[in-house]
Amino acid sequence: MMRQTARSKNTILLSIPLFFLAACSANKYAATNKIYKNQAKEFGKTLTEMPPLNQNIETLPPDQQSFIGSVNFGIRKPNFIILHHTAQTSTELTVKAFTLKKTQTSAHYVVGRDGKVVQMVNDYLRANHAGVAKWGNEYDLNSCSLGIELDNNGDEPYSDAQINSLLALLTTLKKKYNIPASNIIGHSDIAPKRKIDPNKFPWKQLADKGFGLWYDDVLQIPPVEFDPAIALRIIGYDVSNLPAAIIAFKRHFVQTDISPVLSLQDKMILFNLYKKY
Template identity: 35%
Template sequence: MKTPAFALILALLAGCAGGPQIDNSHPSASYDSRVQFVVLHYTSTDLQHSLQLLTHGELSSHYLIGAAPPTIYRLVDENQRAWHAGESEWQGRTWLNSSSIGIELVNPGYADSANGRVWYPYREEQIEALIVLLKDIVQRYRIAPENIVGHSDIAPQRKLDPGPLFPWQRLAAAGLGRWPEAGAVARAQARFAQAPPSAGWFQQQLRRLGYAVPQSGELDAPTRQVLAAFQMHYRPSRCDGQADAQTAALLSVLNGSPR
């Protein structure tokens, strides 16, 4: 014969086995997705080595896109955190592994030669595959265009990928990023050529756009490194880290802050 105490114990055990009883009838309207950013990289190596590094090493990424053919490999579920961003910051958010999806593209990156650094281009079909993947991710997570960034944008003091040959302007034309209007840049450049802005102005504008940059009021080495990262994204033909009139114009137009 079961005693009342024994019956109570059985009921408690049954509840534990089935998990807690949860009422789901009052969902909150105040929330957003964990995924706020997409970070783009190159692998600096070939496909087989990329797969080895990203699946059996300390690094990982949600997706890897091959070069030929441009196969899209899912390596980490989007609900899980991948180790692709490292020490990073964008728009004041730090350590972006927790809030981003990482996409690696198979590309050698660059080679240093006697004639200088040589960058490797991306294949057309690889970029087409990336655009398809990005459109799907952006739609599902409602990611803002300015939050599709390169590793060099979020870690400008230590990273160069996806490099100056990455087609940011083409992605922006597909709605997957921002690109300043050429006429507005030309007009702003003429103004800045007559009255160059201060080092502090450049630092403020870079931070407003999203970059982690010193606010020292001086064009120190870390600031020039951030300028070079910005130029690699928006003026890849010359990413020398100089605070010139064209760079000022690009920043001004992107931030909507004419001077």
């Protein structure tokens, strides 16, 4: 009986450090979670102000304007999903970077190499992930997109666990917000002059599941009047720097060659995608 009691005491003593380790792990980001909550609360106050603060029409006198709340409105929803690679060596480093004010960067989700998904910003809030970017007629991608960071240094394969979790996440987000398949793109697509992520990414694997577009197996030679610059612009690329746009296009859809020159095969792929978009 005494031995059993001693063994029980030892078990309790051994479990105490594990309990504290779990508690410490859970509370590691308690301070930044509190900051997040307070900032979200302030945004909430702004939305409920009657009338909205600082939203007067400056060129009209006060007696010529008023605020009457409509009953027909809703929350703005995302219309794009932008994929990134973290250029880090661990999810932990990325999470830490996104909880530091000085970095001024964030994303809605981080998907680890092990397949674990960390959400860091509410879907309805604006995360700082796209930066200076353009896609079609959209110049402020941060305001209309969700950012997903993949834990990857940019020069390594993406693990099966990571891709499977990404597919699960995309399935939910695409359905929830009715995001078109063509609006699931990469950071390098929207910022071709300065970004390469997600590098060496299996875009076809995603397109086969309905996330993003891909070209057909059978291609045709484009007509003589086919203009690659116009095709790239219609797809969405910023062609103000055409070589950069070509590289970004090839980084996404060709991958075996990312030179700023379009071969006949490249033009056939571009022509096929141009018709899809």
